[in-house]
Each structure stands twice: as C-alpha cells, then as structure tokens.
Amino acid sequence: MNKLSISIIGVPMDLGQNRRGVDMGPSAIRYAGVVERLQNLGHSVKDEGDIAISHTRKEQSPNTHLRNLEDVIEGNTNLANKVHEVLSEGKYPLVLGGDHSIAIGTLAGLADRYENLGVIWYDAHADLNTAETSPSGNIHGMPLAASLGLGHEDLVNIRSYAPKIKPENVVIIGARSVDPGERELIKEKGIKVFSMHEIDKHGMTEVMNQTISYFHERKVDGVHLSLDLDGLDPLYTPGVGTPVPGGISYRESHLAMEMLYSSNLITSAEFVEVNPILDEKNKTADVAVGLMGSLFGESLI
Numbered sequence: 001m002n003k004l005s006i007s008i009i010g011v012p013m014d015l016g017q018n019r020r021g022v023d024m025g026p027s028a029i030r031y032a033g034v035v036e037r038l039q040n041l042g043h044s045v046k047d048e049g050d051i052a053i054s055h056t057r058k059e060q061s062p063n064t065h066l067r068n069l070e071d072v073i074e075g076n077t078n079l080a081n082k083v084h085e086v087l088s089e090g091k092y093p094l095v096l097g098g099d100h101s102i103a104i105g106t107l108a109g110l111a112d113r114y115e116n117l118g119v120i121w122y123d124a125h126a127d128l129n130t131a132e133t134s135p136s137g138n139i140h141g142m143p144l145a146a147s148l149g150l151g152h153e154d155l156v157n158i159r160s161y162a163p164k165i166k167p168e169n170v171v172i173i174g175a176r177s178v179d180p181g182e183r184e185l186i187k188e189k190g191i192k193v194f195s196m197h198e199i200d201k202h203g204m205t206e207v208m209n210q211t212i213s214y215f216h217e218r219k220v221d222g223v224h225l226s227l228d229l230d231g232l233d234p235l236y237t238p239g240v241g242t243p244v245p246g247g248i249s250y251r252e253s254h255l256a257m258e259m260l261y262s263s264n265l266i267t268s269a270e271f272v273e274v275n276p277i278l279d280e281k282n283k284t285a286d287v288a289v290g291l292m293g294s295l296f297g298e299s300l301i
C-alpha cells in the first residue's frame with residue numbers, strides 16, 4: 001500500500017454563506033481525530049494549522065451582490081498559495097473547511113501543477129452559480145463555476161490564471177438541488193452528473209466504476225475530491241448549513257471512498273461545510289473523519 005505524506009490545511013471560512021459556525025469546521029474535524037486516524041494507516045501527517053481569514057464583514061461590496069466578496073478572495077488567495085507550497089514539497093494536500101467557497105482557493109493552488117486535473121464534486125448541489133444566476137449571493141454556491149472560469153473575474157482569476165479546470169474533467173456525484181442557471185450550464189458544457197436518480201437507479205458501485213473509467217478515458221494526471229458533507233443525507237450529516245433530504249447514504253459514501261482508494265486516482269481532497277453549531281454531538285465531523293479513513297486505505301476486514 002502506498003504511504004503518503006499528508007499535509008492538513010484548515011480553512012476557518014464562513015463568509016461564503018450566511019450561517020455562522022462553519023468556520024469551526026476544521027476544529028471539529030481535528031477534535032474527531034483526523035491526524036491519528038490517518039497516522040494509524042501508516043501515512044505521515046503534518047497539521048499545517050489554519051489559513052488566515054479576515055472578517056472585515058463588509059457584507060455586500062458596492063459593485064456586486066456577492067456576499068463578503070473581498071474577504072472571500074483574500075482567504076482563498078492565502079489558501080491557494082498554501083496548497084501550492086504544500087504541493088511543491090511533494091505532499092498530499094488535505095483541506096478542511098469551512099464553507100465550500102474554499103474550493104476556489106484549493107483548485108487555484110492545485111491546477112497549475114496539473115496539465116489535465118480531474119475533479120469529483122460530491123455534493124447535493126452543483127455549485128455552478130455565477131453572480132448572474134445565484135439565487136442567494138452566497139459564494140459557496142459558485143466555486144465550481146469560478147474554477148471553470150465563469151463568474152466574477154476576481155473569483156475566477158485567483159493566482160492570476162483561468163480557467164483552473166475543464167468542464168469535461170468534472171464529475172458531480174449526489175446532486176439533488178440544482179438551480180435553473182446551473183442546469184443550463186450543465187447542459188451547455190456537457191458536465192457529467194450522477195444525480196441521486198442515477199445513484200438510486202444503478203447503485204453506487206456502478207456510479208463509481210463509471211466515474212473511475214471516465215477519468216481514465218480523459219487521461220487525467222490527478223483527481224481532486226471536493227466532498228461537501230451535505231452530499232450525504234442529513235440523517236447522517238445533520239451539521240451542514242444547506243441540508244437537502246434524499247441524499248447519499250453512509251454506507252454508499254464509504255463504498256465510494258473505498259473504491260476511490262483502490263483506484264489510486266485521487267491526488268488531493270477537501271472536506272467542507274461541517275458546521276458544529278448545527279450538528280449533533282459532532283456527528284458530522286465524525287462522519288467526515290470516517291470517510292477520510294476509507295479514502296486513505298481503511299478496510300472493514
């Protein structure tokens with residue numbers, strides 16, 4: 001088995017949406033024992049601490065309805081630089097959120113090191129809104145669009161290049177709450193989506209097999225897993241700000257992680273949207289750490 005050098009990066013970001021508490025996600029995940037869990041699998045693990053996030057709370061910037069735009073850009077720039085640095089040291093970045101707006105920074109730090117990066121977006125949502133299509137003004141609903149080069153130019157151009165990824169290298173898994181503008185974009189760009197419908201109909205084994213073959217066909221040179229804990233049913237992960245019923249089960253999610261581990265495709269990961277204030281006894285952070293266990297090589301027997 002492949003032993004990794006994992007760098008854990010905490011991102012106490014709550015500015016991409018309007019519910020406080022998700023900034024405490026990294027602490028909750030550390031409290032749930034992430035470092036020990038991965039060390040027990042034989043990996044070497046370094047906790048790099050938290051990225052600086054300023055809360056000037058300007059709320060809406062004068063020229064746009066995007067919530068906390070300046071602070072989100074600054075935090076994501078700091079994160080992008082850190083991810084880039086960790087990669088240059090040959091380490092595996094494992095990013096802990098924070099709301100999903102931080103994927104903008106993670107991908108900005110990753111993508112210029114890869115010619116053909118793949119992305120798995122494990123989420124109830126597509127996060128494909130732009131300033132024009134967003135129903136909320138919340139930047140956590142926009143990171144996938146921004147990484148494709150769509151949306152507010154300052155979000156799109158973090159670390160001064162765009163786009164970060166190609167639409168044909170993205171696979172969305174678990175979608176069940178998609179806004180009209182996002183649906184159009186999915187069609188227009190031909191983005192591959194395994195919604196809850198496909199998961200129900202074909203089962204997670206088939207969905208993951210198809211995802212893995214798809215990335216092989218696309219000849220990706222790395223795959224980033226961006227896992228929003230609201231991809232799971234709120235029954236298992238109640239501590240999230242935008243829960244949507246009818247989600248992926250606990251075991252289906254472990255199966256997905258176990259299959260990704262065996263595929264040897266994943267080269268970086270982030271786990272986002274853990275909000276301990278909305279949680280029940282840290283259940284959501286515990287599930288997150290359990291899924292990381294499976295992603296990094298735990299097996300049942």
Ligand SMILES: NC(=[NH2+])NCCC[C@H](N)C(=O)O
Pocket residue numbers: 099100101125127129134135136137138140141142177179228230242273
């Ligand atoms: N990462 C998330 N939880 N995103 C939720 C997005 C919800 C909605 N589509 C919006 O744009 O506001």
Ligand SMILES: [Mn+2]
Pocket residue numbers: 123124125228230231242
């Ligand atoms: Mn989501």
Ligand SMILES: [Mn+2]
Pocket residue numbers: 100123125127140228
């Ligand atoms: Mn999301």
